[in-house]
Amino acid sequence: MIGRNHITAVAAFVLAFAPLSMGQEASDPLARGKYLVEQVAKCQYCHTPRLASGELDKASWLKGAELDFAPTHEVKTWHKKSPDLTGASPLFKRWADKGITNFLVTGKNPRGGAADPPMPTYTMTQQDAEAITAYLKSLP
Numbered sequence: 494m495i496g497r498n499h500i501t502a503v504a505a506f507v508l509a510f511a512p513l514s515m516g517q518e519a520s521d522p523l524a525r526g527k528y529l530v531e532q533v534a535k536c537q538y539c540h541t542p543r544l545a546s547g548e549l550d551k552a553s554w555l556k557g558a559e560l561d562f563a564p565t566h567e568v569k570t571w572h573k574k575s576p577d578l579t580g581a582s583p584l585f586k587r588w589a590d591k592g593i594t595n596f597l598v599t600g601k602n603p604r605g606g607a608a609d610p611p612m613p614t615y616t617m618t619q620q621d622a623e624a625i626t627a628y629l630k631s632l633p
């Protein structure tokens with residue numbers, strides 16, 4: 494049988510550690526944005542160039558790339574290149590924070606259309622999109 498002390502110990506453990514791991518990310522948009530970009534959406538797979546070894550080039554993180562894959566059938570609007578997403582990029586200057594956030598929320602760029610494949614159409618929450626924009630903006 495699970496005793497009262499056991500339950501108290503589990504509760505104490507959860508209380509002690511849960512706020513650390515969850516709260517930190519929720520209250521820090523940069524950490525949240527980095528997590529969403531790198532661990533959930535994996536933007537780096539297409540927006541970071543690769544070294545000759547095939548590994549992602551950490552020195553050019555999210556600075557745009559020539560894709561290292563292609564579809565097995567013809568896709569007319571396929572883009573072989575992805576743009577630089579970092580703070581000082583032309584894209585950031587043209588679209589501004591608001592344009593990037595809106596694009597991630599609605600899937601539509603400031604011209605009103607979706608991006609060409611293989612760029613996925615994301616429809617994120619405003620909060621997650623803002624966190625991603627903040628993270629991208631912070632990148633050199």
Ligand code: HEC
Pocket residue numbers: 529530534535536537538539540572573574575576578584593596602607608609610611612613615625
């Ligand atoms: C599967 C590959 C892939 C992934 C994953 C990916 N992208 Fe892209 N992205 C592209 C390509 C290719 C383009 C160029 C398409 C175009 O210009 O229409 C692009 C274009 C863009 C553009 C410009 C769109 C336009 O209409 O000009 C933005 C902004 C962007 N990506 C942001 C992101 C962000 C942020 C993430 C992660 C949340 C991400 N991308 C994930 C491949 C990808």
